[in-house]
Amino acid sequence: MKILDRYILKSFVTTFATVFIILFFIFILQGIWLFIAELAGKDLDVWLVTKFLLFYSPKMIPLVLPLSILLAGIMTFGSFAENYEFAAMKSSGISLGRAMRGLTIFIFGLSIVAFIFANNVIPKAEYKFVNLRKNIIQRQPAMAIVEGQFNSIGDNFNIKVSKKSGEKGEKLTDVTIHKRGKGEAQATIIRAKNGLLKSNESSNLLQLELFDGYYYEELKSKNSREQQKAPFAKSTFSKQIMNIDLSMLNNNDMDEEKISQTNGMLNISELNYTLDSLENNYTKEERSITDNVVKRTSNALSRKTSYTERDFSHIEKLPDSVKTDKNDLLSLMVDSKKQRILDIAINNTSSSANIIKQSINAQNERMKNINNHWLALYEKFVIAYACLLMFFIGAPLGAIIRKGGIGLPIVFAVIIFIVFHFINTFGKKLAQENGIPPFLGSWMSSIVLTPLAILLTYRATNDIGMINMDAIMLPLQKAVMKLFKIKSNEE
Structure with missing residues (x-):
């Protein structure tokens, strides 16, 4: 060099x-x-x-x-x-x-x-x-809880304890829990004198045992007048066990997708192997969905009904042009059965549409997972x-x-x-x-x-x-010079 x-x-x-x-x-x-x-x-x-x-x-x-x-x-x-x-x-x-x-x-x-x-x-x-x-x-499950303040765990739990004790802080004193579901105005308040935290390294669940307490629950009434009275229920307990999902604790940062997926933890050879499995599974699911929809339609068409020969006896009296008109098949049935046929058709169509919509959403999630793995590879x-x-x-x-x-x-x-x-x-x-x-x-x-x-x-x-x-500057300079010359001449 x-x-x-x-x-x-x-x-x-x-x-x-x-x-x-x-x-x-x-x-x-x-x-x-x-x-x-x-x-x-x-x-x-x-x-x-x-x-x-x-x-x-x-x-x-x-x-x-x-x-x-x-x-x-x-x-x-x-x-x-x-x-x-x-x-x-x-x-x-x-x-x-x-x-x-x-x-x-x-x-x-x-x-x-x-x-x-x-x-x-x-x-x-x-x-x-x-x-x-x-x-x-x-x-150390107690690390999720800080003394003297409410600690949000997940979307619907807020826990407050006055004191922690024990080797790992697993023993709790004076526990207050606010539990509220997504989109719900009513809350459940749980108070207990003592609590004990338990966990297992092989599980994502954190177990909370509460002793000598009560819970206060706001009731939801369909009647607006009753709701204005703020009805509630109160009950005491000597022991109550609550399970808290810890997986939600890993979803509080900008890398939520990477934590919930495994694509960020794989090298190229592992990604290729995983992608092959995911794409094969996507193809199999796609075929399975198609087959299920076709079979469901076929079963609906071939399903036995309570129709009798009398229901179709009038068809022989109709002209051949009406019999062969596929756009007016409903006219071949008697009036008393037409509504039932329409109801069955609407139910079958609605059910098939819901199944197809759910299948599309599931396939979109699978495709998103596949795309995430391809992105991690590239x-x-x-x-x-x-x-x-x-x-x-x-x-x-x-x-x-x-x-x-x-x-x-x-x-x-x-x-x-x-x-x-x-x-x-x-x-x-x-x-x-x-x-x-x-x-x-x-x-x-x-x-x-x-x-x-x-x-x-x-x-x-x-x-x-x-x-x-x-x-750029020369034309501007010339324009400025001409402007100043004109002014000086005018003066």
Whole structure:
């Protein structure tokens, strides 16, 4: 490696490492903010919090790494251009393409490392992260409850305790529970002197035993006058057991789909195997739904009825033209049976329509799951390509704007990355709903920004500015000069 290549590589790596550490720290702080409700006030030891953040941090790499490469490229090459180092290189016969050659090899190697990391490390970290969140509550269930305040658990439970005791805080004193169903105005209030939390690591259920208490329940009356009297029921108990589903505790952040699905915990080989099974299952279900609808229709048509020969005896007296008129088959029946036939037809049609609607909804969910797995598969390749893409946007852009430091480069980097991230998020959401193919949804941001990378690289290597400012400023300057001359002549 020549001295120039070492100098450029050292300058870039130093800037890249600094930017990466700063951005990674910022994104980790964002993660702490997202999970602050789970971490704060739960008496967690330092090692457990460290593990929590350690398992969360790998999923931040696909966001931090491309942005760090982009910003480091703009800052490094902008600094070279600003300090006339590129001018010295060009005077020695070294072009921008030659100066970028060593870094291109480095970024290509970094892309391979990013692909391996996304395929092996991130799935395992995601698996550990989800299980750690669940096990924190299962092993120490009292951590879900903070003393002296109401704690929301799920959509319909609010629990307040005055004091926790025991080795893991499982013994509760003075328990108050507000239970309210979705969309319901009436609430059930449960009070108990003591309570005991029990959990099992193999189950998602948290068991709460209450002792010596009562419950107060507001009653719902269909009569509006009775409802204004606010009827209620009150009952006492010596012991009552309540089961709380812990799975809802894992659905309080922006990664709800990833937690409920397994696609983020699989590598490429496992995703291919899972996708094959999911697509085969989707095809089988589609055939099964079709067969069920056809059989249901056939059974309805062939179902025995209580009709007698007398009901059809008048058909022989009708003209042949009426008998063969398929659009007026109902006229072949006697009047007393027509309403019954119509009722049977309406019921069968309504039932079939409901079955078809439910089947379509179920198939849409299966297709969404398949699309999520395809997106997870393509993302492992997108992160590798994004590293190369951001380098070939950042390095030429820095050479063109000729500004280093943390001022203008950050502005350009943030704008480009926001566009990249917005298009990427939009494409994924659209692909999840089966609006576009998953391949296009994953690669949409890369497809949109690739022409920009090619354009910037071409203009930078050929010493062409991003925008010819003279073509814009000269006409304006001439117009201003003419305007001032006209005014001076008038005076």
